[in-house]
Amino acid sequence: DSGVTQTPKHLITATGQRVTLRCSPRSGDLSVYWYQQSLDQGLQFLIQYYNGEERAKGNILERFSAQQFPDLHSELNLSSLELGDSALYFCASSVVGRGDQETQYFGPGTRLLVL
Amino acid sequence: QKEVEQDPGPLSVPEGAIVSLNCTYSNSAFQYFMWYRQYSRKGPELLMYTYSSGNKEDGRFTAQVDKSSKYISLFIRDSQPSDSATYLCVGGAGSYQLTFGKGTKLSVIP
Numbered sequence: 001d002s003g004v005t006q007t008p009k010h011l012i013t014a015t016g017q018r019v020t021l022r023c024s025p026r027s028g029d030l031s032v033y034w035y036q037q038s039l040d041q042g043l044q045f046l047i048q049y050y051n052g053e054e055r056a057k058g059n060i061l062e063r064f065s066a067q068q069f070p071d072l073h074s075e076l077n078l079s080s081l082e083l084g085d086s087a088l089y090f091c092a093s094s095v096v097g098r099g100d101q102e103t104q105y106f107g108p109g110t111r112l113l114v115l
Numbered sequence: 116q117k118e119v120e121q122d123p124g125p126l127s128v129p130e131g132a133i134v135s136l137n138c139t140y141s142n143s144a145f146q147y148f149m150w151y152r153q154y155s156r157k158g159p160e161l162l163m164y165t166y167s168s169g170n171k172e173d174g175r176f177t178a179q180v181d182k183s184s185k186y187i188s189l190f191i192r193d194s195q196p197s198d199s200a201t202y203l204c205v206g207g208a209g210s211y212q213l214t215f216g217k218g219t220k221l222s223v224i225p
Contacts, residue, residue: 042117090158
């Protein structure tokens with residue numbers, strides 16, 4: 001158990017809908033990362049937050065947004081969902097988010113299926 | 116071309132075998148490299164971290180980086196069924212950006 005929690009574990013929804021994925025980082029970790037994992041693309045970095053502020057953006061679509069709250073939990077909002085958004089969404093956390101020589105701890109993921 | 120390339124496998128070996136997992140990368144900006152292990156239906160977990168060319172050993176695992184040829188390897192000695200997982204090669208540049216390979220699926224047969 002990494003100490004990172006994600007809810008829900010599974011989510012089934014329809015095209016055009018909007019969903020919110022939630023992540024609680026490990027106690028003491030200030031940085032949260034969101035990743036998307038699909039069979040054809042592998043694990044793709046979406047966005048990073050550090051202590052409530054956006055730090056870095058990766059391959060995140062404009063239909064997707066995220067935020068980190070004062071209690072450091074984070075939410076990833078996915079809107080106008082398309083079939084291709086079906087994937088595993090992982091949250092990871094680290095202490096200060098410097099990347100080098102710092103471990104990112106991954107949560108168990110949310111499996112999203114868009115029908 | 117993806118920045119980090121791995122053979123997806125699957126790779127099946129008998130228990131006790133030496134496993135060699137390989138990865139190539141194209142981004143010269145990568146400063147450090149990692150191997151993550153991902154069990155089925157679980158999140159990835161960090162296995163090895165290397166910052167420079169050469170070898171790094173941790174128990175049964177050895178990570179090898181050759182920056183001149185942009186080639187990364189992970190060796191597993193005395194492989195166990197519990198090593199059955201997908202192994203993700205990762206390149207890192209700067210303070211946060213990690214680039215993951217698609218992973219190699221390994222099965223160790225008892």
